[in-house]
Amino acid sequence: MTGRQAPHAGSAPHLASPVCARVEVTHDIGLHARPSVVFTRLAKSFPCTIGVEVNGDGVWLNGKSIVKIMGARIRKGFVLAIRADGICAEDAVKALCALVERNFDEEKSHARSA
Amino acid sequence: MPGPLRLKGQGASPGFARGTAHVLPHARTLNAATAPTARDRECLLLAVDETVTALRALADGSDLQSRAILEFQIEMLKDPAILEPSLARIRKGESAAFAWASAMDDYVRGFEASDDELIRARSGDMLDIKNQVLRALSGEAPLDFPRGSIFVGRDMAPSMFLAHDWSGGGAVVLFDGSVASHVAMLARSRGIPMVVGVGEAAIESGRELFVHGGEGSVHDIDGVGHRPADDTGAEPSSQAKDQPPQNCKTADGVVITLCANIDHPAELEGLLPQLFGGIGLLRTEYLFPTPAQLADEVRQEQIYRQALTWAQGQPVTIRLFDFGADKPLPDAEVDLTSYLGLRGIRLLLARPDLLRTQARALMRAAPAGQLRVLIPMVTSPTEVEQTAAVFAAEAAGLAERRIEHAIPPLGIMVEVPAAALMPEGFQRAAFFSFGTNDLAQYIGASARDSAAVSGLHEASRVATLRFLHHTVPLALATQKPVGICGDLAADPVALPELLACGFREFSMPPARMPLVRKAISGLNADGSKARG
Numbered sequence: 001m002t003g004r005q006a007p008h009a010g011s012a013p014h015l016a017s018p019v020c021a022r023v024e025v026t027h028d029i030g031l032h033a034r035p036s037v038v039f040t041r042l043a044k045s046f047p048c049t050i051g052v053e054v055n056g057d058g059v060w061l062n063g064k065s066i067v068k069i070m071g072a073r074i075r076k077g078f079v080l081a082i083r084a085d086g087i088c089a090e091d092a093v094k095a096l097c098a099l100v101e102r103n104f105d106e107e108k109s110h111a112r113s114a
Numbered sequence: 115m116p117g118p119l120r121l122k123g124q125g126a127s128p129g130f131a132r133g134t135a136h137v138l139p140h141a142r143t144l145n146a147a148t149a150p151t152a153r154d155r156e157c158l159l160l161a162v163d164e165t166v167t168a169l170r171a172l173a174d175g176s177d178l179q180s181r182a183i184l185e186f187q188i189e190m191l192k193d194p195a196i197l198e199p200s201l202a203r204i205r206k207g208e209s210a211a212f213a214w215a216s217a218m219d220d221y222v223r224g225f226e227a228s229d230d231e232l233i234r235a236r237s238g239d240m241l242d243i244k245n246q247v248l249r250a251l252s253g254e255a256p257l258d259f260p261r262g263s264i265f266v267g268r269d270m271a272p273s274m275f276l277a278h279d280w281s282g283g284g285a286v287v288l289f290d291g292s293v294a295s296h297v298a299m300l301a302r303s304r305g306i307p308m309v310v311g312v313g314e315a316a317i318e319s320g321r322e323l324f325v326h327g328g329e330g331s332v333h334d335i336d337g338v339g340h341r342p343a344d345d346t347g348a349e350p351s352s353q354a355k356d357q358p359p360q361n362c363k364t365a366d367g368v369v370i371t372l373c374a375n376i377d378h379p380a381e382l383e384g385l386l387p388q389l390f391g392g393i394g395l396l397r398t399e400y401l402f403p404t405p406a407q408l409a410d411e412v413r414q415e416q417i418y419r420q421a422l423t424w425a426q427g428q429p430v431t432i433r434l435f436d437f438g439a440d441k442p443l444p445d446a447e448v449d450l451t452s453y454l455g456l457r458g459i460r461l462l463l464a465r466p467d468l469l470r471t472q473a474r475a476l477m478r479a480a481p482a483g484q485l486r487v488l489i490p491m492v493t494s495p496t497e498v499e500q501t502a503a504v505f506a507a508e509a510a511g512l513a514e515r516r517i518e519h520a521i522p523p524l525g526i527m528v529e530v531p532a533a534a535l536m537p538e539g540f541q542r543a544a545f546f547s548f549g550t551n552d553l554a555q556y557i558g559a560s561a562r563d564s565a566a567v568s569g570l571h572e573a574s575r576v577a578t579l580r581f582l583h584h585t586v587p588l589a590l591a592t593q594k595p596v597g598i599c600g601d602l603a604a605d606p607v608a609l610p611e612l613l614a615c616g617f618r619e620f621s622m623p624p625a626r627m628p629l630v631r632k633a634i635s636g637l638n639a640d641g642s643k644a645r646g
Contacts, residue, residue: 033186033236040189066186067195071224073233 019093020083027103030075035104040066042099048086050096055079063096118334119321121287121312124568125330126298129307131285135321136259138267154210158200161210161250166191168246186236187243196221211251212467215409218244226515245412252406264323266315270297276378276400280306285325287332289314292563299551299601300377300400301327303623311565362631364613365644370634373431373621375599377401379420385624392428394621395488395547395599396421398472399435405444408435408468414475422483429484431547431621432476433527434501435468436490437461440563443468453552453561458491458527463500473508480520488547492526492533498542525595529553534585537592546589547621550600554578578602579611586615597621606633614641 027035043050043063050063054072056079061068063082074080080100084092099105166188173184190196199220203213218240225237259265262282268289275286275297286301291310301308307327317323324333362370373394376382378401401417402408422430437443438450438457443465450456462469476487489501505521512519523544528534529552537546551562558574560567579602589596597619602608604622606629612620613634622630636644 032233033239034182037182037186037189040193062195065193065195066189067193070190070233070236073228073230075230 017089018083018085019089020081021093021097022079022081023097023100025074025076025078025080025100027100027106028076030078031069031072033070035106036066036069038104039096039099040064040069042095043092046084046088046092046095048084048089048092050092051083051085053081053083056081119315119317119323119332121309121315121332123287123309123312123330123332124293124565125308125327126288126291126293126310127286127301127306127308128328129285129305130327131264131283131307131325133262133264133284133323133325134260135266135287135317135319135323136263137317137319138259138265138270151204151207154204154208154213155201157251158197158204158210158214158247161214161247162191162197164250165243165246168250183239187239187246190239190243191247208467209405211248211405211409214247214251215244215411215471216467218247223511223515241412245410248406248410252404264325266317266319266323275300275306280304285309285323285327287312287317287323287325290565292565292568299623303375303377303381303625305625311568362634364634364637364639366638368618368639370613371597371619372627372631373429373597373599373619374624374627375621376421376624379417379424381624382421382424385424387424387426387428389627390425390428390624391619392425392484393421393430393432394597394619396430396432397436398433399437399441403444408444409471411471411475411478414472415478418476418479418485419482422479422485425483427484429486431486431488431525433488433490434459434462434472436527438491453555459489459497459501460491460493463497466504469501469504470508473505474512474519477505477509477512477519477521478517480522481518485520485522486545487522487524488527489524489543490527490549491530491552492528492540492543493530494532495539495542498524498526498540502542527552527599528585528589529556529600531556531581534581535588537585537589540592543594545595546592546597548582548586548589548596548598548600548617550578550582550598550602553581553600554602557581575602575608579608579615582612582615586617590616595619604630606630609633610637610641610643612641613637613639 025031031039040063051060052063052069053060054074060083061072063069082093082096169184169188173181173188199217200213203217204210222237222240222244225233225240228234259278261279262284264285264287266287269291270286270288285307286297288310289312292298293310298308298310307325309325309327309330309332312332321334362372364370371391373391375395376393377397402414407413418432421432436458438455438461439453443450443461450461456464476485479485489498492498502524505524509519509521524542525545525547526533526540526543527549528546529549531553534553554571554574555562557577558570560570560574562571586596596617598612598617599621602612603620604626609630620630638644
């Protein structure tokens, strides 16, 4: 199941305009330690700024800060708005939403370690 | 080539030693060009970097699961956001170690307060991160000198004495210093020969020296072709193993409790707790020579717990940090050398970060035994009330975090004449412990680390005994336990007077105990000589 909406990307892809998308957290536990590591590392791999808003509360957290993301205590069923501004903004939002939908690749990682 | 060397000073600790001189190089200038806050900021950033590098190396060699945990810690440390509260504290003037420890404690509390089990579980990682960075902060190599050599210098830091491995012998020779300094007390309690006040001497490292601690002389081997004949004073180290167990009695059968004065639980190794009435004084100011260690609550708790475990249920009196005067605070940026200024509890109340950390560590260790906490340099009852309030507040915090703890009774050092004269005013104090070293210097108005006024110490001593005759009965009248833990307590010559004052509990370096035990058995409880 997914709560993802289509990114409303700007008409000109090279014009750096903010991109935003919503995604529901389906991971059973939410953004605890390992998912936060994976999420913020992916966010940091993009040059644009990335903000995360939790359940539409109007507060934009730095998506590259594990301290802020962990601090938000994000759990299953929470809806995240992911907003990127700058170079590769669209790619960033797509990749991060996909990561949340894939449950942070948790199962795969477990399969590897098993 | 210098001529023969013959130096005369005061013997501060008896014994004879021969060894190679190690002359302490000139002290480095601290607080160089950088402003304190800039330096602290830099230190913290560096310590965080070092920790990340170390964690990275560890992670690279770990299995997948361990690596995931380490990667989490690495990411937390690499996030500039984690440093924000610490840097804000540093800007307000806190030292790097305390800023970091306090800021991380806030995170830990935040995690622990969560109703989410998984978030709560992460508080352990935060503590781990906190302590690793603290260790990195304290990472500078400690000053030390070769085993078995003769330390020569202007003065010696007690922490340096304690950090050194004395098992190879050696001795201490100081240009300045006093027989009553803390490092001299340490030397006596460890049986390390020490001579102080030899004056500025041109000794170069590598010279072979004889040190005669008993007579206060230092020669080089060319200066005397022979070893001094009367090698008296040495060997206080023969332990009390064949002494009768339990505490001693006066000739007329009054039980006298003899406790140990120590500076580190390591001194207790090989000592039987049954021979002692517990620990009468554990000084804490030499245990943590760096600001990072001072801020490390868990490390403190472990050391306190060691002493409590050793005592097997007997009372253990741990004194709060007694910094100031001759015992510099590791992270102090102001001059605290005045004996009449900010020292002991005055300094702790002015630096509540220190006091709060120590209070928590003590209360967390307290369930391991019978802990009593001693407050140094108390002048007024308000100071005891303020200290008790800090313990109560920190206990509430520990309870909230569901950390096992106990609130110990708080007693006071009686070393300020004003406190000695007014014991009935200290309603919050659970016990009194007379600290005669400081009391004597305040009565004689002669600093105990000043060689220039050392001639006045004897006069102060006599006056101090008279002062005790007046004030000990006042303390006893409060019905609270009263003891003595100064050097005087280990002086067989003073014992008759001290018994006559009413003291029944004496605390001293373990090495002095056989002598005192023997002296007491020849005296009546009123201090008179027993017949026969």
